Amino acid sequence: xxxxxxxxxxxxxxxxxxxxxAVPAVPAGAHAAAVACGGGTSTGRVAVNGCISxxxxxxxxxxxxxxxxxxxxxNTGSRGVDIAYEAFFRVVDGGHWEKVGSGRVHVRAGExxxxxxxxxxxxxxxxxxxxxxxxxxxxGAAWSGWSPAATRQCQT
Numbered sequence: 001x002x003x004x005x006x007x008x009x010x011x012x013x014x015x016x017x018x019x020x021x022a023v024p025a026v027p028a029g030a031h032a033a034a035v036a037c038g039g040g041t042s043t044g045r046v047a048v049n050g051c052i053s054x055x056x057x058x059x060x061x062x063x064x065x066x067x068x069x070x071x072x073x074x075n076t077g078s079r080g081v082d083i084a085y086e087a088f089f090r091v092v093d094g095g096h097w098e099k100v101g102s103g104r105v106h107v108r109a110g111e112x113x114x115x116x117x118x119x120x121x122x123x124x125x126x127x128x129x130x131x132x133x134x135x136x137x138x139x140g141a142a143w144s145g146w147s148p149a150a151t152r153q154c155q156t
Contacts, residue, residue, distance in 0.1 A: 035070055035115050038149030041135070043142055045077030046107075048085065050134035050147035051115045054154075063125040065154060069100050069132040072114035075107040082106050085136040087118035092129040092150070100132070125154035 037051040051070035058064055069087035086102040101119020118134065131150040137143045 036149060036151065037070075037072060037115065038147055041145040041147045042076075043136065043144035044138055045075060046081065046083055046136055046138040046144065047074040047076060048072065048083075048134060048136040048144055048147050049114075050087070050132055050149040052130070052132045052149040052151050054130070054151050057122065059122075059124060063154060064122050065125060065130075066120055066122050067130050067132070067151075068120040069118045069134060069149075070115035071118050071134045071136065072112065072116075073105065073107055073136055074112045075109060075138075078109050080106060080108045081138045083113075083136050083138055085118065085134055087132055087134045089119075089121055089130070089132050091123070091126070092131050097133070127154070128152075 035051050035053045037049045040047055040049045042048065049072040051072060053068045053070065055066040057066055067089060069089060071085045071087065073083050073085065075081050082104060084104050087100050088097040089100045090097045100121055103118060105113045105116060107113045129150055129152055131148060133146040133148045135144045135146050
């Protein structure tokens with residue numbers, strides 16, 4: 001009876017771990033930071049959300065944040081599609097938009113990809129709001145509108 005019960009408990013533990021590992025909630029590049037997604041936008045059969053994370057760090061005595069832009073893309077069509085995407089970053093107090101990265105991903109019909117890390121930038125902490133925006137396009141079609149996401153750069 002004991003070996004059977006032990007096998008059942010171990011089997012349940014293995015299934016739990018496989019379930020947890022099979023559904024990553026946060027991309028590997030943002031292992032210690034929560035990813036928050038903003039509003040969505042779409043172009044044709046591609047829907048996209050801009051997402052942001054801010055991970056703590058330091059540069060000597062000064063606290064920093066690694067601000068990372070992510071994208072979540074959904075293919076609402078009946079065929080797979082190649083999606084190109086770009087992400088931009090700015091500090092809201094009058095800053096200008098800086099490109100932090102771009103990429104491509106193939107998304108099968110009716111499925112989603114992401115959040116995928118697009119790019120990041122490290123900033124010394126300040127009492128300002130940080131914003132990212134992403135857009136995407138399917139197979140050479142028109143770019144979608146912008147999907148924004150924002151965070152207070154150095155909130156705890």
